[in-house]
Amino acid sequence: MQTMALAMDKGGEELGSNLLSGVSLPAAVVHEGPLAHNVEWMQRFAEAHGARLAPHGKTTMTPALFHRQLQAGAWGITLATAPQCRAAFANGVTRILMANQLVGQANMAIIASLLEQGAAFYCVVDSHENARQLGRFFAERGLTLSVLIEIGVEGGRCGCRNQQQILSLAEVIASEPALSLVGLEGYEGVVHGDNPESGIRTYAKYLVDVAVELEAAGRFAEENPIVTASGSAWYDVIAEAFQGAPLQGRFTPVLRPGCYIVHDHGLYREAQSAVLGRRPDLQQGLEPALEVFAQVQSLPEPGLAIVALGKRDIGHDQLPIALRRFREAGEPSQSMSVAGWEVTKIMDQHTFVRLPEGAQDVEVGDIVAFGASHPCLTFDKWRQILLVDDQLNVKERMATYF
């Protein structure tokens, strides 16, 4: 049944096919070489900074990629929702950091079931109300839930806004026998302002200071409490703050970037360039690994190509970028230039590309590789992602669980 279901989704292909012939396009592909590079690169980065890596799995929701991250040495997988945790655990991930509030009886029941099956699970809390709800629910089940206090910022997203709130929440957690306070969590991506780097350094130091203070007050139920933050844009700043003396040896610093695994052609390319600007010692940064291949379906006017690629196929917070072009059934090594190709609009199932003057050799059926900004919103358009080698042969069909 599973096989049949996959065969009915878009992009379902036989292994051994080549992307340029025999694969129904559009299709989302991950390039094996850059993928392997990125997985290793970030693992080494974390280790070099004395931190554990719990890559954010919400980006890909692709267990085949989780396993590559774990095999490279990741400590666990970070996730955002109870169903995501259920999918990861069902696919063999046993240590899960849910960097989000666990809300709602049905979602609590999902997590209770994972705990009963032996999962190492942590989630975050930022309110008395949620702490009491969790305390009640897990006490009734006879289970203990490990929680981290979320540290937010004024004007940010979730998270306690000041030390008084943190201390008072720690007290509520201590009063709930079914809850165990095992650390602190933050997300620097919501820190804004004129000088984000300075703001994020201040925020990271604040996280460290609060952790030390709570530890001194005996608030943690675990010997090496977790302190965790970092997305894929400012992981270097967070790692430097966590590398200092106050945490090393006494805490478990955890970085949890997600997008790094396939990087991107927009937002994170810029962020990575800033990282390498701050840290010239980091050699050969991340490489974009995720692309969507699609075909020209119409050339209705001079200078206009309509491509069979839509909002349902690729992230579109920013317009996709044409990267390379191939002739259908052509040679993977013979890519053609797309210099001057400009995506001007994207609809549900169509992309408009303005062609440069003199682009005479474009044909209906030509295959174009597109890159996007923000990989999370490309992955979630697909039930499977094709892993390809540098000859564009399909090596693996990786199921997603959104």
Added chain:
Amino acid sequence: MQTMALAMDKGGEELGSNLLSGVSLPAAVVHEGPLAHNVEWMQRFAEAHGARLAPHGKTTMTPALFHRQLQAGAWGITLATAPQCRAAFANGVTRILMANQLVGQANMAIIASLLEQGAAFYCVVDSHENARQLGRFFAERGLTLSVLIEIGVEGGRCGCRNQQQILSLAEVIASEPALSLVGLEGYEGVVHGDNPESGIRTYAKYLVDVAVELEAAGRFAEENPIVTASGSAWYDVIAEAFQGAPLQGRFTPVLRPGCYIVHDHGLYREAQSAVLGRRPDLQQGLEPALEVFAQVQSLPEPGLAIVALGKRDIGHDQLPIALRRFREAGEPSQSMSVAGWEVTKIMDQHTFVRLPEGAQDVEVGDIVAFGASHPCLTFDKWRQILLVDDQLNVKERMATYF
């Protein structure tokens, strides 16, 4: 395996659960009453105008909904891509209008397989190149492909731009033994200008005129050639043009709106209001039927609620709209007001809601029903949609095939 896979996706629930207790949220729901109303309403509308209805299935990609449309009398289902057609056929849809170009050998192979299995299938062409590609492919398979010429507009999307292109394409089609020209297709949604209504009336008349001209020239291979257009915003204008003497009795006029089935809380609500303005005789228009239910996860600052709902759960071309609020495990009949609640931002997994002054009774865990603009981009965020009755009991878990 299928059951397990569903159980691992978000929103997987036991039947008989109530949305306010026992269902993991967020979840996408379709309300049974408005759904049934809309399906009947549009079917009656098409019949009253002497047209067939081939609802655009790309909106929902939910075969359980296709079957409701077919049972109400729909002539077939419209789709946009070869994998969509494959999924529909595998789920019992036998007449398929692919209102899009069929491009790429792998996609052609998918359609060839459907033809071999007995599907009644039509797709559109707008270029010599694509016609020759299709002619060659289907001739090699010993199959006949029924095609419609797509009629576009200058500055629009796909489609022939003028009559000369149309006539010359008709000749190319006639020269390909494996192709059979069975009609014309257009999409008025790409007609723009200062006065869209006037532009669309002109476009609709042009479609009719070209159809009559091609018929007079003996270009159609079928006795009652298909003439088809219409999305969910201007179907009344198209239907009126198709209702005139030139088409009735000699052609098969086909309307193919898609979004009407669940309507929406944005773009199509406005469009429908315009339809009822143009056509006061149409009683009781469409009703919004699709909502996403989600829970408040944090109340980190006065006047701010963070809801566990993200770009991966709901269409966000426009920001979602809070419609009603319930207490978790409360009574479905006791909804609370969300007057003054304003969504200010949506991230991958979080929605920011600005609360009105004095909104003191909001609790973490409160359940909020959200509406969105443009249902297509909400459906495709889900592998299953919950059909609920007016007591919010889950009646059916409808699988989607994106």
